[in-house]
Amino acid sequence: MSRTLMIALTAAFAAPVAAAPAFTGKAPASAQQCLALKNARIADTQITKAEWSADGEVAGDRMSALTGGRGRAVQAGAHCIVEGEIGARTGIDSKPYGTKFQLRLPAAWNRKFLFQGGGGVNGFVGPALGSIPIRASSATPALTRGYAVVSMDGGHPTPTPDFGGDPEARLDFAYRSTGKVTAVAKSLIRQMYRAEPQHSYFMGCSNGGREAMIAAQRYPQEFDGVIAANPGFRLSRAAVAEVWDTHQFMKIAPKNADGHQILANALTQADLDKVSQAVLRRCDAKDGLKDGVINAWESCDFQPEMAGLSKAKTAALKAVFDGAKNSRGGQIYSGWYYDSGINAKGWRDWKLGDSQTAEPNARNVTLGAGSLKWYFMTPPVPDFDLSRFDFDTDTPKTDATGKINDATDTDMSAFKNNGGKFIIITGISDPVFSAKDQRDWFRAMQRDTPDAASFSRMFMVPGMTHCGGGQAFDDFDPLTALENWHDHGTAPERILAKGKAFPGRSMPLCAYPKTATFTGGNPELAESFVCR
Template identity: 35%
Template structure:
């Protein structure tokens, strides 16, 4: 069996050939892939471990039947399936002396649709989440519910702790190699269970899972036919570094300390963030033809909204109804994208949108964040998550995880030097973070395109950790370099990171992707719904009380925008057109 490293070298060679061919590859006809044909589990699930003994570097630890209805997804009973757990490439690190392995779970439906879905997980991985393949806010369906065989993994380390970053191989597994090792194993296990390999293979995930999806689309395109990437942090090391730089800016206007630590949330209170969001909506809401609390024409909004003019400037004490001049200066720099001392942007700019008030800040005595959404990413993640990621997982050489102080690292480390470390390597850490964490050539997807593969990307406009502007730049680059016939981007107004915000964040983009890949049906508008009280997928706490809890809107492929027709129920998607 070829190693992940050899596969990687092969795919890089393919991409170099593609880059040399350029326009010729982009002009090549795209083959139409045939639809998948389903099957049924050939034998009892419990005997699967004893029957599958020839998977290289793999130990299966459990196979059990999950009865019909024992698992619920979005209020619906998931049909009977087989759950298999295991681990791959078990080893002891020569660097930190700790045990490592790629832990995984597969769920194999009794009635299979002939498809495989690799579920990319978020954060820094380290946890084998249930392999259900559920995406899109509070999803009412899942890949498992639709009959996919689904794989989930911890990407090569146990525990969501950045300490694994001192082990060079664990870094590479987390970045991309775990996918290269897991994929052939999963397909072999599927063949053992159903008597044939999957006809069609898909990769899907949001956040870091979206990054995994982007990496799969470029490094492992031979193995996948369709890719669904949500909020893809394909420049994750840069985004995390920029978030640390943003924390420095917020620190300059923070007004309070808690337990001798600066409280970044006092730089911009929940009320002040909501003020900014309300002013954006007031200025831009009607640009799409209807005042409904949503900013659909985001690009036009950036041209007409002025933080300086449209948000009141405090003449006295802060009272939540104004911002000080210093707060405005900081916020302007945050949205423009923090810069180095030389004035070079670290990552990307962010658009002003109606979702900036999403989430609530605060940390209780237990130390866990109360809020989510914007408040979580701006004020908590920068000092509690991005510090460990940049300092221990991405930096060369890494900081010692022993007594690592995230807050101190975030607020005192030289950001310019840290940015340089994202591109550094040495004899022990042979690949930089910007090598092992990112797609080799993000906009070159000729390999996926020329085999008939497709990629669909969605991104919340109010995502405050991974910028929709960065994803839009990627999309335009793909159209220019690879072609316009294999990628779709769906910006979602108001939505935060993967879900939430004042948005219609419940949707199914996997089904349109499958139809595009297997039937040639090009996805256009996709109807999304809000998640009000009683929603089977879970209520959205950011949903405005003035909205119909079942509001629907069309998600429009970029650069189209959802616009009101001028008549019809303003709460229904059919009253809007994408243009």
Template identity: 30%
Template sequence: MENAARVLASAAALGTVFVAFPAAAQAPGACEAMEQVVIDGADVTSAREIDAANGLPAYCEVRVTARPAISIEVRLPLEGWSGKLYQTGCGGFCGILGRADSGAGVINAMRPGLEKGYATATSDSGHHGLSVVDATFADANPQGERDWGWRSIGETNRVANALIEAFYAAPASAAYFQGCSTGGRMAQRAALTYPEMFDGIIAGAPAIDYPGLVGTAFSYFLQANADEDGKQILKPGKEKLIGDEVMAQCDEVDGTKDGRIADPRQCKVDLSSIACTGESGDDCLTEAELEVVAKWRAGPRNAAGEQLYPGGIPEGSEPFWSLWLTGKPGGAPLMTPFATSFGQYMAFPTDPGPTWSPLDFDFEKDPEAISIMNSVYNADDPDLSAFIKAGGKMIVYHGWADPLVTPYKTVDWFEKASAAAGGQETLEDNVRLFMIPGMDHCGLQPGPGGISQANLDLLTPIEAWVEEGKAPDGVLKD
């Protein structure tokens, strides 16, 4: 960021707008030569040219291992480099290098930057996993936990900048970070741990308190939906029944009938209208099912009724429950393996191992027991003064209909960050939060009106803020 700040300061002094001039095309063989680049604490493992395709320019793909085990991929445009770096986070427990770029999505993906001629970079966060819900890498592995928690952010940036200077014979003039979910946590952790590293940060649906969310809240939601035998109470199939009733009662609370709930905190739902009065069936909710929904709405609490994590499952999120909360017929919801693997291998100072289940979580003592890991994983510190002092700009966005990384923690964090900065107006000089009605977790599933990650514009608003001083008013495409 220091180099970028000097460039911006010089531009401001001249009364000009910051512009990155595209670099000339690279000479033949320049990409293959990157295999010989020497980087302290890291080894280049491959370098190859990738032809232009699917809207992306031709680029040099360089893969590096930052010791001991962080796999990094850097993509360097072969011509027309913008002069800037675009770094991304990863989802879940990560472990799969470049997973977000295997499809057409934009969250945690290098695509948005590469399309604009940025050098781009990402990592697997420090381990190889069989899936993004596989946390076995952390079994008695504090180094792996640190890499996932924060170190991979800095190492990816260090390696990317070394390769940029070797390839273009010039440093990057600006650096941006984009991530959603775990990637959103990484984005906010970057602002805290590396406050001078990025000029602009985009954090989506940030899972900024993993012990509180995946440890405590997920275990609570799963226990709330388990009977005495551990079997699921609210099974797949009634999500639409509940969602339709919620929308009937809440859609117009904001004054507009549009199939979206603008703020679920303003929505008070009475589901007695769809309670079973005789035999249970697909068209009504049993007393036990109603109790599950009530507990989900209230959020995790201990025996004394004290709130253990902000809020619960938001009204309006029902269309997305089958993936995250209730599962689809014959399958478990994704919340189950997330909570299980985290509890077995990451949440506790001493890993309980593969026999542990979220049904074993003790809400009287375990929240405190797992809080020791907060410093490794979390990014919910509201003090952003170092990032603000460095001139950084950060956009945070979250779907109001997110049933996985529930939105109330993000709102709670922003309110605390506003207080720490001296008020929301002051904070918004550098950090802005946008809550999006009707959007699922990271927009992974299309919501009412088709809203999804395809509607997100993740780079244009942060560029305009950093490079032109134009503050953003949202992250959705016009």
């Protein structure tokens, strides 16, 4: 445990707390209790807002493309909104820093606490709603269920990577802000309800999924349930892979009338459609049913030559899907699974974008390039020309940040021994964090953590891109699965899923290594599939 977290926890627990009332299902709270939190005294923390929301409306998440959060407003029931900042300071770069947070405390509390993960490079405080961080999910958000929910900005005020110029801000983004906000949120919960949370969960997608894994690995005594969706758990190397992908596609990117290469046109939509259809032709029926879903994704033996693209485009596609390598052929970042979601908008948004100018808008460039130069490379090199990135000599410059940032621990005994339950969800067609890398980490964790099956499950979603989208059954509810595991001892072996890509249909998502296999009956219904 870090010294900063120890100080925060000591101060938080020092606050006087009345004896907890007998718990009868919901812990009630009032506007008066809420407003009193404006005067809460917690070390190194300033409370800037304590306001009662009688109508319970929560605004949509403006950053949902990065967080997977709900993009529209939600009526969540009466609740208290507390906002504040921990550790306000001026950095060595003369910029203001501190960890801002938002905590929402429902009028009828269910004695549970949820930490909501962020996205991108953070730098914003999303509405603390606790929606399932898969954009298509229609499941009830945590706040509406009665959870106390907190969100934060990761220790810097803008969604830009230049915080990497300050060493303290690097540590806050990597893991320290999670510990700080957890301590402060739990203190405010105790002061509001005069009771402790019975369960503390962390749930996020993308960087928020990485934060969820960090919560389990670095703060195993603070959380007893984690849902990590499409987690960027090896972000330092994924950032290098983004540059690798761009290099490969720029080799074949055609020029416009002004003589500028256009990244978006390296593969046209027609090209991606051809690849998707060819993958389906090769692998769709391997799960027992030809239905547009590749449940047997591990046995898919598609090769890019099967798509009928030009020789140059085939070579570029193969180089990308084989994963980033150094000049000796050593693997820098994992390869990728071929899947039907390659022609989805979410895949193009990350790898290629749609800009027809010399300025690419692929997220691999707009997000990845700045993050690599400012944060992942040590020291920061903001003027680095990534078109000249040397995968032999420049890749090791990300190692120092990787040691504090990446959630790669494979012995999770401390979390398990504290009663923790761990659920990972990943889209097979995620274009920024490889599902193959996630699969390999999960296998290593099962090997290195005794009795891993007693506390961990992984669900892979065929066709799904980053935090939802694609030709996928991407409407599902892992939070209820986690609740049933903790409250009733029912480990999730399958999660019912639906999706706009397949109207009227349902499908089980199966706990790895099992996959949904058709056994007969109506192929539109989940009960016609078993996990085997």
